Amino acid sequence: MAASVIGVIGGSGLYDLPGLVDATWTRVDSPWGTPSDELLIGTIGGNKLVFLPRHGRGHRIPPSEIDYRANIDALKRAGVTDLVSISAVGSYREDLAPGTFVLIDQFVDRTVARASSFFGTGCVGHVGFGHPVSPGLMDRLKVAALAEDIDVRRGGTYVCMEGPQFSTLAESLWYKSAGFDVIGMTNMPEAKLAREAELPYATVAMVTDYDCWHPSEDHVDVASVIKVVYDNADKARRLIARFAHDFPAEHPPCPIGSDRALDHALMTAHDKRDPALLAKLDAVAGRVLNKVRP
Ligand SMILES: CSC[C@H]1O[C@H](OP(=O)(O)O)[C@H](O)[C@@H]1O
Numbered sequence: 001m002a003a004s005v006i007g008v009i010g011g012s013g014l015y016d017l018p019g020l021v022d023a024t025w026t027r028v029d030s031p032w033g034t035p036s037d038e039l040l041i042g043t044i045g046g047n048k049l050v051f052l053p054r055h056g057r058g059h060r061i062p063p064s065e066i067d068y069r070a071n072i073d074a075l076k077r078a079g080v081t082d083l084v085s086i087s088a089v090g091s092y093r094e095d096l097a098p099g100t101f102v103l104i105d106q107f108v109d110r111t112v113a114r115a116s117s118f119f120g121t122g123c124v125g126h127v128g129f130g131h132p133v134s135p136g137l138m139d140r141l142k143v144a145a146l147a148e149d150i151d152v153r154r155g156g157t158y159v160c161m162e163g164p165q166f167s168t169l170a171e172s173l174w175y176k177s178a179g180f181d182v183i184g185m186t187n188m189p190e191a192k193l194a195r196e197a198e199l200p201y202a203t204v205a206m207v208t209d210y211d212c213w214h215p216s217e218d219h220v221d222v223a224s225v226i227k228v229v230y231d232n233a234d235k236a237r238r239l240i241a242r243f244a245h246d247f248p249a250e251h252p253p254c255p256i257g258s259d260r261a262l263d264h265a266l267m268t269a270h271d272k273r274d275p276a277l278l279a280k281l282d283a284v285a286g287r288v289l290n291k292v293r294p
């Protein structure tokens with residue numbers, strides 16, 4: 001089995017990871033485009049950790065312009081075996097108040113303008129995505145939260161909107177009535193691409209606001225989101241540090257097989273595959289593409 005390399009994608013307000021030992025910002029090029037920033041590579045508790053600020057340092061890149069494929073590809077190239085995302089979200093539930101951490105277990109994708117697959121003409125692939133989050137990572141995040149005395153809810157549905165504008169009241173009431181728990185603008189297609197790259201994925205969602213449905217709370221704005229993120233950034237960093245510190249040195253097999261998602265995913269006949277696309281897929285799909293045909 002491979003040594004564990006933990007990837008962490010930091011969301012709004014989380015642009016570095018101060019607890020990382022021997023940390024160096026390192027440029028990793030990707031054939032898919034330009035990653036959001038250099039990768040901050042270091043160790044925690046002997047485990048290698050690779051951190052990427054999703055919007056870039058200084059929050060330069062809006063959700064729709066993040067090159068999600070380049071980000072996931074760069075993390076895979078850096079050797080990441082297990083990936084945790086941290087995200088600010090709006091809440092559709094009274095009991096998920098600002099400051100609450102939620103371990104997301106389902107997604108609804110309402111984005112419309114993003115490249116959402118590494119596969120395409122010349123190499124068609126369909127990965128299973130019924131369970132988009134690795135329960136193994138969720139369990140470890142929950143244990144780490146308990147150890148750090150951080151209250152975390154296990155399970156929740158994250159609806160991903162295109163943005164960058166926040167939702168209308170009609171949309172907000174609709175999502176709430178549909179039973180979605182939280183809303184954000186970034187976890188799709190990130191989670192889909194992580195699955196295609198065989199990276200077990202989990203999201204720690206930090207509730208920052210009640211979007212705009214709540215009759216007695218202010219409507220979401222950037223100032224309120226950032227205030228809650230900054231107030232809770234230390235908790236998020238402690239959670240990640242404990243999680244990384246206690247993570248097994250050898251990559252633990254994903255209980256739902258996310259790390260083998262490509263075993264039966266590729267459709268295109270070997271002699272019909274596009275060499276140019278295969279070359280770009282070297283990191284993401286190298287494990288299966290390099291297999292010698294029986
Ligand atoms: C600053 S509020 C909107 C912004 O925050 C969330 O980003 P992230 O998931 O990276 O924390 C949300 O999805 C929007 O991109």
Ligand SMILES: Nc1ncnc2[nH]cnc12
Binds near residue numbers: 166
């Ligand atoms: N209400 C909201 N809608 C979309 N993305 C968000 N990120 C944080 N709060 C949000």
